[in-house]
Amino acid sequence: MTTGSGFSLTGFNQPTSSSSFGFGTNQSNLSGGLNFGSTLGQQSNNTLGFGAGNQSSGGLFGPKTTASTGFSLTGGGLFSVPKTTSNTFGFGSTSAFKGFGQPQQTQQPPFQNTLQQTQQQIDPLYLAVCVPTYFNDERDEVLKKWNQLQAIWGAGKGYYAQNMPPVEFTPDNPFCRFKAVGYVKLPTYSPEDGFVELTISKKESEVRAHQQQIVDTLVKLFDGCQVCVDYVRPFGETKTRMCIFVQQRNPNGETKKIQSWLVYNHLNSQNQNIKNELQNLFIENVTPLVSLSESQLKEYLEMPPRGIDPMIWEQGKRANPDEKTLLPVPMVGFQELQTRFKAQEEESRLLQGQLDSVAEEVTLLQGKQSKLLSDLQECKRRQILMSHRVLKGRLNEILSQISVQPGSCPGSLNGNTTDHPRYSLDSEVEKDLHQFLSWEQEAIKELVNILKKDLDIANKLLSQESK
Numbered sequence: 001m002t003t004g005s006g007f008s009l010t011g012f013n014q015p016t017s018s019s020s021f022g023f024g025t026n027q028s029n030l031s032g033g034l035n036f037g038s039t040l041g042q043q044s045n046n047t048l049g050f051g052a053g054n055q056s057s058g059g060l061f062g063p064k065t066t067a068s069t070g071f072s073l074t075g076g077g078l079f080s081v082p083k084t085t086s087n088t089f090g091f092g093s094t095s096a097f098k099g100f101g102q103p104q105q106t107q108q109p110p111f112q113n114t115l116q117q118t119q120q121q122i123d124p125l126y127l128a129v130c131v132p133t134y135f136n137d138e139r140d141e142v143l144k145k146w147n148q149l150q151a152i153w154g155a156g157k158g159y160y161a162q163n164m165p166p167v168e169f170t171p172d173n174p175f176c177r178f179k180a181v182g183y184v185k186l187p188t189y190s191p192e193d194g195f196v197e198l199t200i201s202k203k204e205s206e207v208r209a210h211q212q213q214i215v216d217t218l219v220k221l222f223d224g225c226q227v228c229v230d231y232v233r234p235f236g237e238t239k240t241r242m243c244i245f246v247q248q249r250n251p252n253g254e255t256k257k258i259q260s261w262l263v264y265n266h267l268n269s270q271n272q273n274i275k276n277e278l279q280n281l282f283i284e285n286v287t288p289l290v291s292l293s294e295s296q297l298k299e300y301l302e303m304p305p306r307g308i309d310p311m312i313w314e315q316g317k318r319a320n321p322d323e324k325t326l327l328p329v330p331m332v333g334f335q336e337l338q339t340r341f342k343a344q345e346e347e348s349r350l351l352q353g354q355l356d357s358v359a360e361e362v363t364l365l366q367g368k369q370s371k372l373l374s375d376l377q378e379c380k381r382r383q384i385l386m387s388h389r390v391l392k393g394r395l396n397e398i399l400s401q402i403s404v405q406p407g408s409c410p411g412s413l414n415g416n417t418t419d420h421p422r423y424s425l426d427s428e429v430e431k432d433l434h435q436f437l438s439w440e441q442e443a444i445k446e447l448v449n450i451l452k453k454d455l456d457i458a459n460k461l462l463s464q465e466s467k
Contacts (some may be wrong), residue, residue, distance in 0.1 A: 181316025
């Protein structure tokens with residue numbers, strides 16, 4: 001399953017259409033939305049405040065045409081069908097469909113008038129799949145089965161009466177069988193993060209080419225506040241998601257993020273200039289990336305989405321593999337499934353790209369590590385060589401000091417004393433000198449032994465290094 005980037009009044013940002021949650025539609029814009037709090041479960045005429053209705057205008061990317069409303073999670077009961085009495089289709093019988101065409105026990109209006117009154121009260125969808133009266137003969141039974149088949153697969157048009165427009169069967173109708181419950185990751189964003197996601201009905205390449213112009217236009221809409229782009233990602237084949245946050249500079253020079261709800265409410269305001277600018281930028285949906293409170297989550301789970309059977313919804317909630325991190329969302333129709341599948345492929349591609357980048361970085365670090373190890377070994381080798389050179393130098397210096405030849409300097413004991421006075425030592429002094437020289441000789445012997453041991457150790461190190 002794919003993971004959504006945020007939850008808000010208008011969507012989870014899961015890979016669906018641009019609707020608020022995008023359940024089972026293929027429209028480019030939806031006017032309904034999921035409103036938590038006091039407005040939960042009520043239909044909003046225009047949740048986003050822009051992009052609704054059929055309009056055509058010039059914009060940053062060229063001419064634009066936006067579609068009207070589509071399927072949403074808001075509204076009353078299923079298809080808002082009014083409650084009827086027991087003689088809904090019986091025209092005097094005691095149960096629905098039972099007494100259709102039977103003689104009436106009491107005087108009733110003509111058949112056509114009664115049918116017209118009933119058609120005005122009953123949802124045309126139910127008339128098309130239950131009691132079509134297009135031919136008023138046995139062919140209506142075949143038409144009924146055909147309409148039921150179209151309703152089951154969620155596509156086609158259902159004719160049910162003369163001079164009445166056909167019913168457009170969509171995947172969100174209650175009879176459609178191609179419905180399931182998927183899961184998206186619960187968002188962890190907070191309003192203080194300030195992230196808001198824009199759904200743009202243009203390809204990623206076009207959005208990136210005009211990204212700076214989009215940012216400049218948004219800066220004007222926010223009265224000069226700094227608009228930063230967090231990411232730009234493809235959303236299907238023809239749409240793009242752009243995540244932004246707005247920063248306001250305080251008089252002391254510090255910058256502060258504007259909360260997500262404030263940014264969303266500003267873009268969702270009834271200001272006609274803002275609506276026009278958003279339409280020119282082909283921004284068809286604005287989603288504040290915020291997390292759900294416990295009460296909002298409970299209220300969402302308790303109310304099955306429109307067009308989803310309560311039993312399917314309950315089964316989806318029970319089958320949730322992780323209720324703390326995953327949220328059940330409906331999937332209606334093949335278009336919805338295809339959109340989620342493509343979104344999963346895109347998410348997998350992005351994750352694989354990140355893994356490839358990490359693998360390249362690991363390979364680079366391993367190469368650097370190998371180079372550092374070789375440099376370390378070279379430094380150790382040079383250190384050993386330098387220590388050997390220092391040791392040899394010290395040995396040569398000591399040997400040069402103790403190898404002075406006798407008689408090399410005037411006044412020495414064995415030197416030429418012909419032209420110099422003769423000196424002699426007292427016996428006591430001579431004994432002391434002899435003792436001192438013997439000590440010196442022993443010290444020199446010990447030093448020579450130590451030097452020999454050091455040389456042996458150095459030779460062993462050199463032999464190990466050469467191996």
